Amino acid sequence: SWLPVLLPEELELVLLPPLHLGGQTASRRYSIDQPKHLSAPMGGSVHINFSFYYCWELAKNSRVSVALRRTQFHGEFIYNSTWPSFHKDYKNRISLNLPKGQKSGSLQISNLRKEDENIYFCRVQVETREDGKKVWQARQGTKLTITHAAMMTTEGPTSTAPTTTGLGVSEGNGSSASSPLSVGAAVGVALAGAVLIIAILGLILYHRWRRSKGKWFWATPPAEHHSALKNADPCWA
Structure with a gap:
C-alpha cells in the first residue's frame, strides 16, 4: 500500500496527542484562534489575525515560531518563520507581524491573486523549559475569498465621483460655485x-x-x- 511521505513537522503533528490538534479542551493548556472567513480584493492584501495561549514556561531565549498551511489541516506549508521559508506561490508575499513577548499577531499576504483563494491554518511552536518542543495548530482555518478588483474600482468611482467633483468645485473655487446663485x-x-x-x-x-x-x-x-x-x-x- 502507498503511504505519503511526511515532513518531520507533519509527522510530529500526526504523532501528537489529540489535545495538540485542536488546543481547545477543558484544561486550556494551549489554544489558537483565527477568523473563520476573510475577503480581500485581487491585487490588495489581507491580514490573517491570530491569537494563541499556552501555560508552559518557555526555555531561555526561546522564540515563538509561526507557520501557515493551506487547503487542509495537514496541507502543505507555505510559510514558516523558523527557517524562514516561502512556498514558491507566495514568495516575497507573506510577512509575519508578531511583537516579541506577545501572544497575538497577524500573517499578511500581499499582492493577492485569484489562486490565493483557499483555507489557511496557523500553527504555533514553542520550546518549553521542562517539556521540550510543543506544537499546536488551529482546528478550523480561515477561508479567504478573493474579490474582483476591477468590479470594486469601477463601481466605486462611478458612485462617488460626482460627489467628489461637486465638493471640489464648491470648496476649491468659490466664485464658480456661487456665480449661478448670483x-x-x-x-x-x-x-x-x-x-x-x-x-x-x-x-x-x-x-x-x-x-x-x-x-x-x-x-x-x-x-x-x-x-x-x-x-x-x-x-x-
Missing part, C-alpha cells in the same frame, strides 16, 4: 422690480383715466339742467 438672484430681483414698476404704472394710468373721465363728465351738464339753461337764455346752445 445670476439667479439677480434675475429674480429684476423680474420682481419689473412687476412692481408695471403695477405702479398701471395704478398711475388708472387714476389718470378716472380723473379725466370725471372732468369730461362734469363739463357736460345734465339734460334737465341743459334744458333749463336753454329756456332761460336763448343764446344757450
